[in-house]
Amino acid sequence: MGRRWVLAALALCLSVPGLPVPPAAIASDKPLLSACWAPEALTAKPGEKLSRKHDRSFDAPPVEGWLATPVEPAPAGALGAIRSVRLPPGKKLIALTFDLCEQPGEIAGYDGAVIDYLRRENIKATFFAGGKWMRSHEERTQQLMADPLFEIGNHAEAHRNLRLLQGKRLHDEVEGPQRAYETIRARFARSECAKAQPAAVQSIAPRLTLFRFPYGACNERALREVHDQGLRAIQWDISTGDPSPQQSAAAIVHTMSHARPGSIILNHANGRGWHTAAALPVAVAKLRKEGFEFVTVSELIAAGEPVIAPGCYDSRPGDTNRYDRVVRRPRPLQTTETPWTPWP
16 A cells, blocks of 8 residues: 555656646747747646536537548458557557547546646657547647647547447547548648648648547447548557546556557546546656657557457457447537537
8 A cells, every 4th residue: 555655646746737848848840839839838727627517518510511631441451449559579669548538518628737748758649539529629639739749539529339329420420520620720720820830730640540439339330430431440458447536546557557568558638537647657657667668559550460359348348338328319409509610
């Protein structure tokens, strides 16, 4: 018990919300960040991590329209969920991933302490963002886009259980984040600060290529829809359990210590990773001492052979079936709500 408390206390001391991002973290290799935001505009803000309940400001789905970037088929043989990557001998790469999900009837948070730490320590990571989360956090989404340390993946429109959807509802839930992403990227590209950095803007991927299923739950129909929209399903082999308030920083550190070469680690940065920011400094230091390097999911996949499961699960097949009781039915649009319109 004493060791656990020491680890938790150390992590809490090392991860201080609101600690400024040093200029070195937004140096010349991050021209969009330095051109468009002062360092203090990038750091965590008081109260920003908290979710707001009973707020339906962004519940209305995006207005349907054409997508600027065409769908490219997912790689052949990729139907299934990637859980980790088999690497060549001697390579010790790990992908840190953070979910940014938001359900109907709420505005989820933004855990700036997590992102601040990653920037300070120059750690690459992949963020799986829901379309609704991106729409309610547009500037933060642009900051993640503009940072070459990070990549953004698709985490469905409003965190519905895709096992319960079919037809157009399923299609729209998968496509929604791409519509949000394209619109936010286009608005950013039209800003004065971004216009001065055209090459950097072009380096922002025009299309999301990775997908993470809400609840880690899927079926063959949902997998096929994701594949047909040109996306690769990404799961994990290490889940920190950070959405649980009972999962201490020390417990998260212990779980992450089980990572092996090619691991994909699941965390949250939407305010529901209760002790994630506190655990990261200790866990990352421990893994770095063991010789691990942190890369994005795309870089991890490119470095080896994906380990693909035919279905989705958390730690063992069938353990996400309980989420079939989680039904998110579309609510009729109220007259006080305005659909989010792309291409203003």
